[in-house]
Amino acid sequence: MPSDPREGRIVVVGASLAGLRAAEALREEGFTGPLTVVGEEHRPPYDRPPLSKQVLLGTAAPDTTGLPMRRDPDAQWRLGVRATGLDPLAKRVLLADGESLPYDRLLIATGTRARPWPHPQQAALDGVFTLRTSEDAARLAERLAAGPRRVLVIGAGFTGSEIASACRERGIEVTVAERGPGPLVGALGGTLAKLAAAMQRAHGVDLRCAVTVSALRGRDGRFVGADFSDGSRVEADLCVVALGAIRNIEWLADAGLAAGPHGIACDAGCRAVDMYGIVTDDIFVAGDIARFPHPLFDYQMLSLEHWGNAVAQAEVAAHNMVSPGPLRRPHLTVPVFWSSQFGFNIKSVGVPAFSDQVVIAQGSLAERRLVAVYGYRGRITAAVTVNMAKWLEHYQGLIESAATFPPGPGAADGQPLVTEFPIPSDVPDARGLSHGPTVALTGHLPVRRLTVVRSAG
Amino acid sequence: MADDTLLQRITDYTNRPDPYPLYAQLREAGVVRQTDGSYLVGTYHDIVALLHDPRVSSDQRNRTALYRGADPGDARQLPTFIRRDDPDHHRLRSMAMRPFGPPHSPGRIDAMREEITRITEDLIASIQDREQVDIVDDFAYPLPVTVICRLLGVPREDEPVFREWSATVIDSIDIGPGEDLRKREAAGEQARTQMGRYLVDLAERRRGGPGDDMLSAFVNDPGPAGEFSRAELAATSALLLVAGHETTVNLITNGILTLLRHPDQLDLLRRDPGLMPSAVEELLRYEPPVHMLPRTPLAPLDIAGTTVPRGVPLVLVLASGSRDPQRFRDPDRFDPTRPDNQHLGFGSGIHSCYGAPLARIEAQIALGALAPRLSTATLVEDPPPYRNSAILRGPRHLRVEF
Numbered sequence: 136m137p138s139d140p141r142e143g144r145i146v147v148v149g150a151s152l153a154g155l156r157a158a159e160a161l162r163e164e165g166f167t168g169p170l171t172v173v174g175e176e177h178r179p180p181y182d183r184p185p186l187s188k189q190v191l192l193g194t195a196a197p198d199t200t201g202l203p204m205r206r207d208p209d210a211q212w213r214l215g216v217r218a219t220g221l222d223p224l225a226k227r228v229l230l231a232d233g234e235s236l237p238y239d240r241l242l243i244a245t246g247t248r249a250r251p252w253p254h255p256q257q258a259a260l261d262g263v264f265t266l267r268t269s270e271d272a273a274r275l276a277e278r279l280a281a282g283p284r285r286v287l288v289i290g291a292g293f294t295g296s297e298i299a300s301a302c303r304e305r306g307i308e309v310t311v312a313e314r315g316p317g318p319l320v321g322a323l324g325g326t327l328a329k330l331a332a333a334m335q336r337a338h339g340v341d342l343r344c345a346v347t348v349s350a351l352r353g354r355d356g357r358f359v360g361a362d363f364s365d366g367s368r369v370e371a372d373l374c375v376v377a378l379g380a381i382r383n384i385e386w387l388a389d390a391g392l393a394a395g396p397h398g399i400a401c402d403a404g405c406r407a408v409d410m411y412g413i414v415t416d417d418i419f420v421a422g423d424i425a426r427f428p429h430p431l432f433d434y435q436m437l438s439l440e441h442w443g444n445a446v447a448q449a450e451v452a453a454h455n456m457v458s459p460g461p462l463r464r465p466h467l468t469v470p471v472f473w474s475s476q477f478g479f480n481i482k483s484v485g486v487p488a489f490s491d492q493v494v495i496a497q498g499s500l501a502e503r504r505l506v507a508v509y510g511y512r513g514r515i516t517a518a519v520t521v522n523m524a525k526w527l528e529h530y531q532g533l534i535e536s537a538a539t540f541p542p543g544p545g546a547a548d549g550q551p552l553v554t555e556f557p558i559p560s561d562v563p564d565a566r567g568l569s570h571g572p573t574v575a576l577t578g579h580l581p582v583r584r585l586t587v588v589r590s591a592g
Numbered sequence: 593m594a595d596d597t598l599l600q601r602i603t604d605y606t607n608r609p610d611p612y613p614l615y616a617q618l619r620e621a622g623v624v625r626q627t628d629g630s631y632l633v634g635t636y637h638d639i640v641a642l643l644h645d646p647r648v649s650s651d652q653r654n655r656t657a658l659y660r661g662a663d664p665g666d667a668r669q670l671p672t673f674i675r676r677d678d679p680d681h682h683r684l685r686s687m688a689m690r691p692f693g694p695p696h697s698p699g700r701i702d703a704m705r706e707e708i709t710r711i712t713e714d715l716i717a718s719i720q721d722r723e724q725v726d727i728v729d730d731f732a733y734p735l736p737v738t739v740i741c742r743l744l745g746v747p748r749e750d751e752p753v754f755r756e757w758s759a760t761v762i763d764s765i766d767i768g769p770g771e772d773l774r775k776r777e778a779a780g781e782q783a784r785t786q787m788g789r790y791l792v793d794l795a796e797r798r799r800g801g802p803g804d805d806m807l808s809a810f811v812n813d814p815g816p817a818g819e820f821s822r823a824e825l826a827a828t829s830a831l832l833l834v835a836g837h838e839t840t841v842n843l844i845t846n847g848i849l850t851l852l853r854h855p856d857q858l859d860l861l862r863r864d865p866g867l868m869p870s871a872v873e874e875l876l877r878y879e880p881p882v883h884m885l886p887r888t889p890l891a892p893l894d895i896a897g898t899t900v901p902r903g904v905p906l907v908l909v910l911a912s913g914s915r916d917p918q919r920f921r922d923p924d925r926f927d928p929t930r931p932d933n934q935h936l937g938f939g940s941g942i943h944s945c946y947g948a949p950l951a952r953i954e955a956q957i958a959l960g961a962l963a964p965r966l967s968t969a970t971l972v973e974d975p976p977p978y979r980n981s982a983i984l985r986g987p988r989h990l991r992v993e994f
Contacts, residue, residue, distance in 0.1 A: 497646055502679060506646075523678075525942045529644040545891030545902075546646035547654075548678035 140457045141165045146228050146236050148218045149244030150174025152182070153422025153445040157242050158208035160453035170210040171236055173228065177215040178269060184442060186272035187294050188475060191301035193280060197273035218245070221390040223418065239417065240456050243399060243407065244449065246423040247380035247440060250571070257351040262358035263374045266294060275375065279305060283372035286310070287361055289348050291318035292570030293474045295377030296331065300476035303338045310341040310369045312348050314569035321572035322472070322483065323519055325561025326493050327507055330500055330521070334477045347569065379571025380440060382424055392418070397438045397577040398426035403465035405452035421445065421452040426577055427466060431534065432489045432516065438575040441472045469531055470574055473524070482524045485509065485517030485534045486574050493560040494541045497548050498523055506530065509560055510540025599626040599907065603767060603982040609975035611883070611982070612924065615912035623898040629659060630905035631898070634912035636919035636936070638896055642887065642908060643941035649888045650943055651677050656903030670823050672831040674943060685946065687817050688828050691809035693949065701949045704743070708954055711738050712961045724972065727990035732844035733837070735958055739950070740836030744829065745805025746794060754790070757783040758834050766981045767884070767907070788826025791833065795825060806832070840951050842881035842986025844958045847872070849990055850879050851963065852971050854926050861928060861963050871928035872955045876937025878926045883911040884983050885939060910936040969994050
């Protein structure tokens with residue numbers, strides 16, 4: 136390892152949002168050594184949020200979502216090649232083409248991929264899609280433009296709901312199947328899930344909750360419909376499997392890192408932790424793949440699939456990779472997330488799943504404009520706005536300062552908070568959802584006193 | 593205590609040319625109650641927090657009786673959306689936004705660039721042979737008036753008609769501590785009523801036969817929120833007409849004055865016109881048109897260690913916040929290349945300036961067109977005579993010799 140951390144050789148594995156922003160930040164922070172960015176996809180880094188929105192609506196072409204570069208990271212780009220292994224002793228990243236890249240410091244930003252339909256033969260039917268890459272979006276947008284009679288969306292998380300919204304906006308009939316009690320319930324809890332269900336139904340979505348899809352049916356290799364656990368059936372031309380994401384950790388199987396289904400554990404400074412809980416000095420983690428402790432949520436390890444987290448964490452990781460120990464910074468960003476669907480703008484700050492109660496602090500369910508504030512044991516831990524995003528900054532301040540829950544009365548929009556009693560936030564166990572939550576508390580739900588351990592299978 | 597009279601000194605006309613040392617005192621003093629009962633806030637982070645605080649009202653009807661100004665028994669007009677809270681504010685603002693900006697009219701203002709450029713060039717042509725020009729009367733005032741008339745669908749020839757009303761309205765929203773405001777407020781009410789009646793009349797004549805203007809859209813293309821009531825249409829369109837030019841005139845004039853005071857920066861801009869957008873942002877920070885916003889707490893607030901009771905006037909001194917050294921490095925320096933310039937020139941939060949995109953384009957085009965001609969120009973008097981208002985601050989005249 137060179138004595139000046141701004142020198143040496145850095146490899147970034149993962150060429151999406153976190154990888155690109157980290158590469159840019161490394162140069163901004165004065166890194167002068169050779170920098171290599173490895174990416175499995177052939178395309179240069181691109182933005183994913185438009186894929187489930189504008190691209191499916193046909194208002195943006197899938198190849199136009201390239202991420203703007205804030206500066207040229209002056210990197211060697213190894214695109215279209217997968218990392219297959221890591222040798223932490225020899226300090227080398229192994230690539231699928233047989234080459235291996237030496238590093239002094241490594242940043243892992245391999246993110247997630249779409250969780251496929253578990254039955255491979257059914258998943259291979261023509262007309263069954265997942266949505267994660269721009270290629271996925273291009274193929275799905277093309278099939279939506281061809282005017283299918285009905286689309287089945289499996290999973291009513293954010294991605295599934297946005298796909299359903301795009302279908303309805305294009306006038307396509309859509310059935311949404313959700314194993315949990317309502318759409319978005321894993322991210323927003325039971326109360327807002329009721330609002331989400333109402334808005335889906337108001338827009339003509341055939342929403343089926345508390346059911347699972349037991350089989351996808353095909354004829355001549357084409358998807359034609361699905362059987363549900365309640366015995367009902369649906370006929371459809373397309374099926375989008377929106378079951379959440381799988382973290383791309385398989386290539387690290389022999390690397391000795393604390394890598395699991397929730398990602399790679401790291402400390403607050405983005406340094407990866409090995410399987411014995413010992414922090415590494417030369418391996419850093421950022422973006423969807425990271426699982427990090429957050430002081431605002433009792434140091435629970437969080438796994439986030441949020442755009443803003445990828446950017447912020449990449450910048451902290453890059454800073455720490457090229458800074459001597461005492462100048463390193465913690466990644467303490469409050470999670471922020473947004474979604475647009477059915478004409479609603481939904482924004483979330485904090486971790487709604489880290490809550491026991493919720494109160495509508497501004498607006499109302501009836502107006503379809505509101506601020507829901509979440510609390511855990513008398514302290515504000517999250518807020519979600521529906522079409523009221525401009526107020527979010529205030530609530531972020533309350534979360535950061537651990538303000539008391541419920542917030543005081545007096546909001547200027549005429550809803551006297553005192554009449555709206557806090558109600559249980561109804562955060563479900565993620566295992567009851569058909570999709571993964573976009574924020575996972577990877578220890579335990581705070582409202583639970585003990586964790587039930589079940590053996591797999 | 594000197595702080596007690598700070599608002600008096602800020603509003604004192606003799607301090608109009610340079611209120612910034614008083615703002616520095618205000619930031620130093622923290623949140624201080626003035627002798628008239630109002631509280632002044634001048635630090636960046638406090639102002640931003642208050643602009644995002646749902647317990648802070650824009651509706652002055654929420655003030656306790658002592659501070660409510662005119663007799664509440666008067667048959668008063670509805671406040672415009674800038675002086676209302678959600679959900680009414682949201683409903684009225686979205687209805688007003690429908691023909692103006694996204695999501696329904698995303699390209700409307702950008703599409704006016706060419707027309708604004710042409711209006712600007714016409715104005716410059718009319719003054720280019722003259723040795724002495726009043727930047728205000730000959731350029732900075734007629735430009736936004738012509739633009740807002742075109743946008744709203746108000747005949748440009750009617751300008752003498754609404755000019756007086758507009759001046760009276762601006763006069764009525766000024767603050768002067770200790771002064772009996774009722775007379776000015778009554779005159780302002782009357783001017784707003786007359787202007788509203790005039791604009792509703794214009795709009796009604798286009799019902800069924802719309803032109804490509806906002807008044808036409810208001811009466812012919814109601815959105816999902818429904819149509820404005822007659823009173824709402826009067827209040828909203830009068831607001832747009834007044835705010836559509838009384839602020840931009842100051843932005844352009846303050847801009848010319850600042851550039852003439854900083855010949856090195858003017859030179860930089862002449863050589864690199866691509867800097868103009870960030871130069872306009874810097875002007876909005878350094879010499880903004882809007883200096884203060886009135887607010888009212890709906891609950892007792894803790895601001896920087898001071899408890900401000902509910903119902904009292906709270907004055908957010910935006911122009912002070914934009915010069916706060918806790919937020920901006922070297923804040924008293926005019927630097928068109930300044931990075932991270934999140935100024936308070938357009939406010940923040942749900943009442944963020946509705947007309948900001950238009951004001952930005954007008955100022956960029958106006959200053960961009962005038963900058964190359966300013967190299968040989970000199971100010972006839974510095975400081976120039978200012979308009980009366982401490983809230984909407986800018987020179988009344990800016991005489992320049994070419």
